[in-house]
Amino acid sequence: MTSVERRRLWYTSLFGLGLTALVLAASLAGWLTPIEQWLYHRRARYCQFFTPPPDDSLVHLDIDDSALDIIGSWPWPRSYLAEILNELHRADTRSVALDVIFSEPQEPRYEIADDGTPGRLIHDDQVFAEAIRRFERVLIPFSTELIPRAKDEVTDALEHVLRNNLEMSIPEALAEIQRLGYSPQQIGEDFDSRFVAARREAMFVRISAVLKQSPTMTRDELVAKLLPHADSQVSTPTARVLDRQLRRVQSMLELEEYSQPLRADLPALIPGHDDLPPIKEIAAAVTTSGYVSYLPFSDGVMRAVPLWLEDRGRVYPQFALSLACLTLGVDIRNVIITPDSVHIPRPGREDLIIPTRRHYVSALGKTYGGFIEVPWFGPVEHWAYMYDWPNYQQPRRHVPLAVVWTAVESRRRIENNNQAIDRGLLRIYALLNPADAKKLADNPPPLNDIQTRRELAESALKEAKIWSDTFKQMSEAEFEQYLAEIPDPVERENYRLFVNATRTLPVLVEESEQLSKDLVAQRDKIRAIFEDKAALIGWTATAAIADFVPTSLHAKCPGVVVHGVIYNGIMTGDVWQPVSMWFDPLALILLGLLTTVVVSGLSPLWGTIGAIVIAGGWGVFNGIVLFDYGNLISEAGAPLVTVALVWAGCTMLRFISERAERARITRRFRSYVDPMLVNFVIDHPESTTLSGAERELTVVFTDLAGFTSVSEKLGRETIGIINEYMGLMVPLIRQHHGYVNKFLGDGIMFFYGAPRDNPKHAMDAVRTILLMQRTLADFNKRLLSRDLPAVKMRAGVATGHMIVGDAGPPDASDYTVLGDTVNLAARLESANKATGTLMMLNDRTVEQLDDRYLVRPLGRLQVVGKTEGVMVYEPLAESAAATDAQHRYVELTEAVFKAYCDGDFDACQRAADALDEAFGPSKLTTLYRDSCQFYDANDRADFAGQIVLSSK
Numbered sequence: 001m002t003s004v005e006r007r008r009l010w011y012t013s014l015f016g017l018g019l020t021a022l023v024l025a026a027s028l029a030g031w032l033t034p035i036e037q038w039l040y041h042r043r044a045r046y047c048q049f050f051t052p053p054p055d056d057s058l059v060h061l062d063i064d065d066s067a068l069d070i071i072g073s074w075p076w077p078r079s080y081l082a083e084i085l086n087e088l089h090r091a092d093t094r095s096v097a098l099d100v101i102f103s104e105p106q107e108p109r110y111e112i113a114d115d116g117t118p119g120r121l122i123h124d125d126q127v128f129a130e131a132i133r134r135f136e137r138v139l140i141p142f143s144t145e146l147i148p149r150a151k152d153e154v155t156d157a158l159e160h161v162l163r164n165n166l167e168m169s170i171p172e173a174l175a176e177i178q179r180l181g182y183s184p185q186q187i188g189e190d191f192d193s194r195f196v197a198a199r200r201e202a203m204f205v206r207i208s209a210v211l212k213q214s215p216t217m218t219r220d221e222l223v224a225k226l227l228p229h230a231d232s233q234v235s236t237p238t239a240r241v242l243d244r245q246l247r248r249v250q251s252m253l254e255l256e257e258y259s260q261p262l263r264a265d266l267p268a269l270i271p272g273h274d275d276l277p278p279i280k281e282i283a284a285a286v287t288t289s290g291y292v293s294y295l296p297f298s299d300g301v302m303r304a305v306p307l308w309l310e311d312r313g314r315v316y317p318q319f320a321l322s323l324a325c326l327t328l329g330v331d332i333r334n335v336i337i338t339p340d341s342v343h344i345p346r347p348g349r350e351d352l353i354i355p356t357r358r359h360y361v362s363a364l365g366k367t368y369g370g371f372i373e374v375p376w377f378g379p380v381e382h383w384a385y386m387y388d389w390p391n392y393q394q395p396r397r398h399v400p401l402a403v404v405w406t407a408v409e410s411r412r413r414i415e416n417n418n419q420a421i422d423r424g425l426l427r428i429y430a431l432l433n434p435a436d437a438k439k440l441a442d443n444p445p446p447l448n449d450i451q452t453r454r455e456l457a458e459s460a461l462k463e464a465k466i467w468s469d470t471f472k473q474m475s476e477a478e479f480e481q482y483l484a485e486i487p488d489p490v491e492r493e494n495y496r497l498f499v500n501a502t503r504t505l506p507v508l509v510e511e512s513e514q515l516s517k518d519l520v521a522q523r524d525k526i527r528a529i530f531e532d533k534a535a536l537i538g539w540t541a542t543a544a545i546a547d548f549v550p551t552s553l554h555a556k557c558p559g560v561v562v563h564g565v566i567y568n569g570i571m572t573g574d575v576w577q578p579v580s581m582w583f584d585p586l587a588l589i590l591l592g593l594l595t596t597v598v599v600s601g602l603s604p605l606w607g608t609i610g611a612i613v614i615a616g617g618w619g620v621f622n623g624i625v626l627f628d629y630g631n632l633i634s635e636a637g638a639p640l641v642t643v644a645l646v647w648a649g650c651t652m653l654r655f656i657s658e659r660a661e662r663a664r665i666t667r668r669f670r671s672y673v674d675p676m677l678v679n680f681v682i683d684h685p686e687s688t689t690l691s692g693a694e695r696e697l698t699v700v701f702t703d704l705a706g707f708t709s710v711s712e713k714l715g716r717e718t719i720g721i722i723n724e725y726m727g728l729m730v731p732l733i734r735q736h737h738g739y740v741n742k743f744l745g746d747g748i749m750f751f752y753g754a755p756r757d758n759p760k761h762a763m764d765a766v767r768t769i770l771l772m773q774r775t776l777a778d779f780n781k782r783l784l785s786r787d788l789p790a791v792k793m794r795a796g797v798a799t800g801h802m803i804v805g806d807a808g809p810p811d812a813s814d815y816t817v818l819g820d821t822v823n824l825a826a827r828l829e830s831a832n833k834a835t836g837t838l839m840m841l842n843d844r845t846v847e848q849l850d851d852r853y854l855v856r857p858l859g860r861l862q863v864v865g866k867t868e869g870v871m872v873y874e875p876l877a878e879s880a881a882a883t884d885a886q887h888r889y890v891e892l893t894e895a896v897f898k899a900y901c902d903g904d905f906d907a908c909q910r911a912a913d914a915l916d917e918a919f920g921p922s923k924l925t926t927l928y929r930d931s932c933q934f935y936d937a938n939d940r941a942d943f944a945g946q947i948v949l950s951s952k
Contacts, residue, residue, distance in 0.1 A: 016596025834925025
């Protein structure tokens, strides 16, 4: 591992740790709660591979739509519920819990006879209470507000004022509050409604205190004590408030029997407010009680419930906990409450231990203990299928209340039939034996005694046979004539009723017997369902919108189903509990560290795969191993967020770091290799190697003339001058798309047209060397200012086909050009010495200039190493900027070149003289004169119009 890689690993690791700490802080602050809640629901829904079968001791008896259709709209007369309880009692049901609040009394009503006349007076509450007492194992709940209405300082002061004087009027209370120093802004405009609520609470507190000291105090005595100026026989608003709160206090005092005193060693339990208990008659009859209120979480979903709540120094159990204790035969007062569990002592068996946990209740801004997670099981949305374990395909243990009601209706029909039999018997006895009529009227058989009535009916019909046979032989008209002859109208009506009774009595007896058989079958069915079971009666009808709650599995679930799930968790011990408090932070930190190591130490691809594996592994471990198998609730979201954030952050940091390092290396690399090649390789990463290709390019060689004297004078400081020179020339080359290939001492080799295509490579090359010559003039001024001799730059430019690409072994290759054209450019640079020029172009370069530049033909030179001459030129300036002198210079040079090519050596020498006369002597004219003399001396042997150079 290189130092750069070690440094990058160190920075990435620190960054990953920082992100892990950031997620940990966010988790502790509760910012990830929505994610945790969402994952909580996903686990509850889909992680049920190890869910045990549900407890078989519970059966739901549902008040569903069919029950409302058959029995009638709610509320039903409570005597109906008494009849249902009686049927369940007869079926040997172990316990019954009704998830219904009976907080208001029902007025007595008259039973309506078949003819519409009022019958006996029915006190439904008493009938219901008596049925509860007979059953002996009935649970009736109470409701309470777990989230109290907001109260301010003024409301508290108002309650205190009213406790001291419950007879205060609204103006008197307002004046007292103002006297205490509260401003109109504090009091507000809703004082009247706040007064009503405060008086109700103050009344409850005062009545509770009085009745706890004097439980036998009557209502009139209570009025005299609390409302001394009121007449106990007169109904006033204040007296009506007292009556309502008295009933409420009496009911809660009855329910205190099923609570425990609050102990100091317990954690803070969620408080109850504004209790809504059943009426006193029912509260006094029940076997136990428990509260049924829900506490929705911040997202509105009901995920956990407190098994206990605290209310005025007492601890009350939750409804499902009370039902479990009732079913197990455990007195709720013997249940042991600890700070983190509930112990249910089971006779002859080990205690049933239910772990509890603390929850932060955002609505109250405080953490409370005693909570149990609702241990859901079953399919999503189909709550009726949840007991069909493990298939969850059809409803199980949800029985419509109509199943029990059919038995109630059959019994009622039997009783109605038996009453009709009794009336028939009385009508027969009225004619045959009035003494038997009186005996039957005074002491009728029980309404369900069919056998006695059959015997009585058979005996009566036998005695009446002579009369009935006689009347049967009469026609309808004869019978009416017979009745008309009876002078007494009462006797006449008795005969008519007698005949009807003899006709209907056998039918009624047969109907009762058939109904009795039906009732036996119905009760056998009920017994098969409910015998030795706990029956949980509650609303599932679609009309009961208020009693439906959203849960982890259902968008809308009946509240009674929630109680059933809690009961199942308690009875099976399959209860979810939190992991140790250190587990979640430790898991988050470990996953953050592991992800940091993986992402930092592996390539981006493998780092991504590793992060996915870590996240997936944690999801499986958390959902299947911890949650499903171990019943442990651990934070799933925070570690997953940690993995995702660390992966994203470290990958991004690594990307930025590598880009920065790449940029740094690129900048450094460009000082050794031309940026054009660097950029080309960056833009074409697939081109890891640049294999040789033949292309037409333009290559340039330059060299400094006279630099030897400069280096001799400067010694080791020469390198500084060369760097200064190169610093001026290289930017010009690159600015015009040239690729700097090599530095040859004080010379430069560069070419155009590769690695990036450039159709104007020849033109760019010529433009570059002209600019380099102008720049050299400024450079020479610097040299002269340092008392150094000026230098000249020679350039050879050749355009043609050459091989371009990587040359050399793979670990030391060089991107360069090879070929005759390259060698030619090098020879042309050197040929400038012979011609006295500074720049020399081959003819192919000139062809591509499109007359944009003014060039002077130098001649056809045969450089060393070549057997044929090459037409070469000297560039002078851009055509548009060329001067007349430059044009004249070209004309005179062309005259020399043309005469030489024609073999007219005399004309060539005259043209050379003219050129020298106009622009001064030059090596070029000397070269032409020497060549003419040579060929003259050798009789023009092998003359081909070219000048042969003998040295490089």
